[in-house]
Amino acid sequence: MLIWRATDESMAAMMNTDFNEMLESMGRFNDELIRAGVLLAAEGLDDPSQGVVVDFTGETPEVTDGPYGETKELFNGFYIIDVASIQEAVEWVKRAPMTVGSKAEIRRVPSIDEFPQDNEWVQKERAWREQTGQL
Amino acid sequence: MSRPGSSDARAAVDAVWRMESARIVGALARYTGDFELAEDLAQEAVAAALVSWAVDGVPAEPTGWLLTTGRRRAIDSFRRRGVRDERYALLARDLDEAAPGPDALFDPDAIDDDVLALMFVSCHPLLSNDARIALTLRVVGGLTTSEIAKAFLVPVPTIQARITRAKKTLSAARVPFVIPEPGDRAARLGSVLQVVYLIFTEGSSASSGDEWMRTDLAGEARRLARSLVALQPEPEVFGLLALLELTSARFPSRLDADGNAVLLEDQDRGLWDRAAIRRGRAALGHAVAAGRGLGYYGLQASIAECHAVAPSVAETDWSRIVVLYDALGRLRPSPIIELNRAVAVAMASGPLEALSLVDDLAARGGIAGSHLVPTVRGELLARLGRTNDARVEWQRALALCSNGAERTVLERKISSGTIS
Numbered sequence: 001m002l003i004w005r006a007t008d009e010s011m012a013a014m015m016n017t018d019f020n021e022m023l024e025s026m027g028r029f030n031d032e033l034i035r036a037g038v039l040l041a042a043e044g045l046d047d048p049s050q051g052v053v054v055d056f057t058g059e060t061p062e063v064t065d066g067p068y069g070e071t072k073e074l075f076n077g078f079y080i081i082d083v084a085s086i087q088e089a090v091e092w093v094k095r096a097p098m099t100v101g102s103k104a105e106i107r108r109v110p111s112i113d114e115f116p117q118d119n120e121w122v123q124k125e126r127a128w129r130e131q132t133g134q135l
Numbered sequence: 136m137s138r139p140g141s142s143d144a145r146a147a148v149d150a151v152w153r154m155e156s157a158r159i160v161g162a163l164a165r166y167t168g169d170f171e172l173a174e175d176l177a178q179e180a181v182a183a184a185l186v187s188w189a190v191d192g193v194p195a196e197p198t199g200w201l202l203t204t205g206r207r208r209a210i211d212s213f214r215r216r217g218v219r220d221e222r223y224a225l226l227a228r229d230l231d232e233a234a235p236g237p238d239a240l241f242d243p244d245a246i247d248d249d250v251l252a253l254m255f256v257s258c259h260p261l262l263s264n265d266a267r268i269a270l271t272l273r274v275v276g277g278l279t280t281s282e283i284a285k286a287f288l289v290p291v292p293t294i295q296a297r298i299t300r301a302k303k304t305l306s307a308a309r310v311p312f313v314i315p316e317p318g319d320r321a322a323r324l325g326s327v328l329q330v331v332y333l334i335f336t337e338g339s340s341a342s343s344g345d346e347w348m349r350t351d352l353a354g355e356a357r358r359l360a361r362s363l364v365a366l367q368p369e370p371e372v373f374g375l376l377a378l379l380e381l382t383s384a385r386f387p388s389r390l391d392a393d394g395n396a397v398l399l400e401d402q403d404r405g406l407w408d409r410a411a412i413r414r415g416r417a418a419l420g421h422a423v424a425a426g427r428g429l430g431y432y433g434l435q436a437s438i439a440e441c442h443a444v445a446p447s448v449a450e451t452d453w454s455r456i457v458v459l460y461d462a463l464g465r466l467r468p469s470p471i472i473e474l475n476r477a478v479a480v481a482m483a484s485g486p487l488e489a490l491s492l493v494d495d496l497a498a499r500g501g502i503a504g505s506h507l508v509p510t511v512r513g514e515l516l517a518r519l520g521r522t523n524d525a526r527v528e529w530q531r532a533l534a535l536c537s538n539g540a541e542r543t544v545l546e547r548k549i550s551s552g553t554i555s
Contacts, residue, residue: 034361034365035247035250035362035365035366036154036358036362037357037358037359037360037361037362037363037364037365038358038361040410040414041410082354082357082358084153084351084354084355085146085149085150085153087146087147087149087150088150088153088154090150091147091150091151091154091197092154111387111408112406113387113388113406117403117405117406123405126405126406127405129409130404130405130407130409
């Protein structure tokens with residue numbers, strides 16, 4: 001999974017980018033991934049100011065509107081890609097048309113069969129995946 | 136620039152090569168008009184990158200670096216030959232002028248055609264299956280020779296020789312670097328699909344391991360098929376992709392903890408990869424929607440879909456599978472398909488009807504030298520309660536079977552006299 005992280009700096013840079021230009025550069029990047037047979041899924045997230053944060057620091061969870069203010073890095077979207085090595089994932093990420101200040105994190109998605117199969121909750125999750133066609 | 140070091144350089148070169156080999160070799164082949172030369176130049180560029188990137192770090196534009204180096208070597212090569220042949224001197228000049236920067240080699244309108252032409256050339260019917268597979272994995276898939284050798288469990292020089300011979304064959308036959316004409320295209324596409332399918336079957340028979348690092352041939356085949364769908368969205372290409380996705384979906388359950396094959400009826404269906412099933416069914420939907428009837432791969436994908444959506448062996452739509460095998464058998468008559476159809480008939484209509492089909496197949500000589508017909512015949516007899524007859528068939532199968540895991544299953548059946 002490629003996790004895209006925006007920062008205050010990159011959000012500001014993005015605001016200054018022409019929307020159509022951004023669509024085109026992202027579109028080209030996505031198209032390259034598709035043509036290479038690598039892209040399995042992708043989602044981007046809406047404006048962080050429209051989100052809600054639930055903070056578990058205190059005794060009871062505290063709910064606040066808007067972005068998660070304390071950290072500078074915001075989770076902004078994800079891609080699921082099918083590549084042969086982590087190096088290849090790195091090379092793909094390096095080509096992404098990200099604005100200055102953005103960050104990307106690369107993580108492996110474990111398969112459900114890597115969890116203990118005799119666990120009741122793992123079995124329940126498997127049943128749900130089976131019904132809904134999840135990863 | 137990232138931190139220099141030979142292992143970093145190796146990893147970066149390998150990753151970039153895997154991503155870009157098709158476009159680099161494709162662009163060089165278009166420019167030089169010579170596939171063999173293009174592949175040699177690309178390999179020289181890779182060798183140069185290993186040396187240079189280890190010292191200077193990975194360049195900001197690794198693909199551009201490889202392309203520029205490849206183009207420079209092409210010019211050098213033409214100039215050397217141009218001393219004796221004016222034609223090459225002209226080629227060198229044209230290449231120098233026509234492509235002032237690395238980007239000029241990457242004509243965005245030509246990239247797809249370059250990659251597609253590369254697939255058609257490396258899967259050329261003039262080449263043996265082994266040669267097509269090795270060449271495709273190397274130039275289109277971007278695998279190194281040693282990765283290919285490891286995947287096929289053969290020595291590196293064997294793969295090197297296969298690739299060299301394949302390039303010589305294509306050169307000698309003056310195979311042009313182009314996408315085949317429409318009249319020829321369907322047959323040539325069939326050859327490309329077959330190569331991807333063979334890479335997949337080779338990969339699906341390999342055991343599981345550290346997937347993050349292993350040369351994963353099945354994964355390579357899936358990527359090739361997805362790429363082909365993007366470049367040439369023909370119904371049968373979707374059919375192949377569907378087949379690969381739906382078959383891969385069952386991989387997590389196909390081996391037990393000791394690495395032994397698990398029969399379909401005993402597989403834990405909860406382990407099947409639901410996302411792969413969803414992707415496979417979507418691809419199959421495209422193949423069906425074309426309305427031209429399914430082909431060899433599409434039909435097999437439909438059979439795989441019947442299994443993928445069934446909650447159990449008993450609840451599988453076996454009648455539909457019988458019909459699909461009928462169609463498959465008409466398209467490509469083969470005793471293996473007949474045998475599989477008989478197994479489906481046994482599930483749909485009972486062992487007696489299936490037995491007459493298998494008897495008929497056996498009377499015509501069965502599948503020469505294979506243990507499959509007596510194995511299935513034994514199963515059917517056992518289901519009919521004819522245990523002694525079943526044992527005789529399984530003994531016959533055992534004498535023909537050389538695979539260790541399958542022998543164990545047969546021996547167990549012989550001693551227990553039951554089906555599984």
